[in-house]
């Protein structure tokens with residue numbers, strides 16, 4: 001059985017879009033798995049998620065999905081043509097390499113959202129030492145965000161970029177049910193991981209407002225959620 005190493009859920013939401021992506025994939029494909037809650041430093045690349053599949057340990061959500069697509073029958077992306085794969089690639093990069101950092105900065109850098117991160121994500125740390133530990137983690141994340149670039153913006157500038165990403169992905173989806181095929185493929189899994197966090201992550205603000213205002217994205221989220229519920233029931 002696959003062992004998925006990730007963070008604990010926060011109010012029923014997998015708060016890491018990268019961990020959520022792997023878990024959604026496993027659930028949608030009905031691949032048996034169990035989860036282990038670990039800190040990122042336990043992972044081979046110092047980040048979560050990673051999986052253990054038999055003798056193999058694989059880090060990075062993209063590498064994990066590629067491994068599962070290649071090692072299990074009926075991969076989700078089978079039969080996609082070059083144009084569909086290219087569109088999926090561009091959408092994935094927009095979500096993971098751009099929108100992700102706007103979301104991270106919104107959560108960790110916006111003072112109004114900080115108590116939810118501190119007490120929601122780190123509720124397992126005993127209250128007396130939680131402020132100290134989480135302040136250190138916050139400092140590291142904000143330093144990383146400065147290095148990446150988003151952390152050098154104002155909150156409004158970063159949010160505007162995130163809103164533009166959300167709007168662009170919604171435009172690519174248009175009125176279709178799924179992004180690049182008439183059935184869910186891996187890019188729909190990735191999109192759901194992000195929209196679940198935007199819509200249900202509990203962080204009010206421009207990013208959530210933008211996602212809520214895109215009827216196509218809300219419909220897509222509901223569609224994948226229904227498939228996941230079916231998979232769970234079946």
Ligand SMILES: N[C@@H](CCC(=O)N[C@@H](CS)C(=O)NCC(=O)O)C(=O)O
Nearest residue numbers: 016017018040047048049060061062
């Ligand atoms: N490219 C990686 C990104 C994983 C990633 O950034 N994980 C974050 C959580 S969302 C993490 O572990 N951060 C801990 C840290 O940076 O110290 C993937 O797709 O898995």
